[in-house]
Amino acid sequence: MSLIKVNRCGIKVQDLGEGGAVLLVHGWPDTHQIWRHQAEALTASGYRVVAPDLRGFGESEKPKKIKDHSLLHHVGDLIGVMDHLHVDRIHVVGHDWGATIAVLLAALRPSRVATLTCISVGHPRAMAAAGLRQREKSWYSLLFQFQDVAERWLSENNFANFRTLSRHPDPDPVIGRFRDPDALTAGLGIYRAASPPETLLQPSAPEPAPPLIPVPTMGIWGSADPTVVESAMTGTAAYVTGRWTYERIEGAGHWPQVEKPEQINQLLLSLLAQHPATSNATLPQAEPGAPQKAIEPSAEVGPGYR
Known part of the structure; x- marks a missing residue:
């Protein structure tokens, strides 16, 4: 694990193997470790795995201000990590908020992405369009807006509410990290920055057109996911102009990469083999430890409900 300074935030990154690069982006409440089964399979198959801890999670730095946890700060972090590692184009696999x-x-940067794989969560507009059933399943997003209240609720009775709410397949390491109050609050920062209560309201004026995805894209959803309805994933097809494929994993919950790792690994390896991540350009070499440029945080990305 190395610490890379991007956008005035230190990002811990696992960089393994050689070959075509694959960026593994975790969601809440995880770290790069949630990808352990995929990292092993990908490196064994001749790929380079880049798996960061997102800002606010794991061993990465944890900004205090809510605005510093915005989605575009995270996107800028990933671009900065790629630049620092001299990676021009990369396969991107995301889960939950990471998706x-x-x-x-x-x-926003399609020239940098060879393929996209979304696990459990798809395009934010598809999530928003999934309607009342999805909003009911995402009730906790509103609870998470209440600082101190959410932290107390999640942690009381030895994190019993966290265990029940998340149904996480490997909760103990998460709870071990979240016993640090600062880590728990930082982990909730992405909800507070990216999914404030205002996202539940209908816009009063027409919004800019949502960004479309021009790269080959695969959506993966588990039939037993308790927090995301299927249409929130399948609806992503409307926002993909590249090749779209959808895989429904029977019996899997919200973490198919942990619950059904062999099936997920097979799907990933098949997609990656069809679309090699060859470079189109040579990037300038980054100075070791030099801060990397962010995507402008004011850019419009549209709402989602998580």
């Missing part, structure tokens, strides 16, 4: 971030990376 939302991956969607924005592919839509």
